[in-house]
Amino acid sequence: MSAMRALKVLPSGRPGRGRLFVNLPDGRAVAWYDRQENRISVLADDQREAVLRVLRPYLTGTVSIGPPPVPTTAGLLRLALPPDADLAPNRPGESLLGELEHGPAGARARHRLRHELTARQRAGDAFDALEPEGWRTVHCVPLPGLGRIDHLLIGPAGTFCVRTVPARGRRVTIGDLLLAVGRGEPRPDPRWARRAAALAARVLATPVAAALAVVDAARVDTAPTLRDVRVLRLPTATPELARLPAAPQPPDVEALYAAARDSRTWLRWAGERA
Incomplete structure (x- = not known):
């Protein structure tokens, strides 16, 4: 199975507004695309090219890519929030x-x-x-x-x-x-x-x-x-x-x-x- 096929794109938040997460088959996130900021944050650099390929259908305009930004206090609270x-x-x-x-x-x-x-x-x-x-x-x-x-x-x-x-x-x-x-x-x-x-x-x-x-x-x-x-x-x-x-x-x-x-x-x- 190719790296691209192994990765899954899953939405978070309200449709069209939240982030798109790129996950491995076991559920671990390797990247996410913030549509509001038009930025891809990559957690696993060896998956960078595969992440770009799998996200390409969802990208618009000029997209920046790099490691995750240092989270704010609000960002830390959001990351710790259980989905339910x-x-x-x-x-x-x-x-x-x-x-x-x-x-x-x-x-x-x-x-x-x-x-x-x-x-x-x-x-x-x-x-x-x-x-x-x-x-x-x-x-x-x-x-x-x-x-x-x-x-x-x-x-x-x-x-x-x-x-x-x-x-x-x-x-x-x-x-x-x-x-x-x-x-x-x-x-x-x-x-x-x-x-x-x-x-x-x-x-x-x-x-x-x-x-x-x-x-x-x-x-x-x-x-x-x-x-x-x-x-x-x-x-x-x-x-x-x-x-x-x-x-x-x-x-x-x-x-x-x-x-x-x-x-x-x-x-x-x-x-x-x-």
Whole structure:
């Protein structure tokens, strides 16, 4: 068997965004390709040519190659993270996929879940597109006592706990405590977002702002007194996020991302609280 055939290319992280690892048949990594930095890090120099051959179909542009860079603190945390504790591969609306498959049988309930899932997916795609601007997103984060954060957005302007609001072409009215979509019953989303952001701030030991991502609204009316919850109209709000000024004390984005993507961060806090 040739060296090229013996090597296997395996993805890590969200499709199209994480690293590609090159492994031997026994599972040991000999190299990885960081698509974001367009760099190949080679652990076994005698496999260099074989690594290049097996990765060639995945390479774009000018690629640098060499030994692994000295890892940062965040990098060391990421390398030590067990795959089953890593939240980074979570898809937007991950928990709803299971509900749709095994959940309510009623047509109305399934219809609502499908619209909710579509909104979370559209919001998640918009937030993931901010990666080149220095932002990182973790989707479907378990928050003990409050369910799950739809999207935790970490970037140069701070950290945001985002609740998704599917509007489907209707008017959305947002007050200090409640919001309403069209003529539907008022929902406590602003209040939930505040509580979730405050809890996430304690878990991560960093300021976290509450945000509502309103997807495909015909119109959004926001109470002038609503100052502590950011309202993002998607899909047009993400350029606004990218242009936000850096926080007074810019967060260490990669270190926060490394902590936020580790499910043990959230479970450990719940255990200490119990």
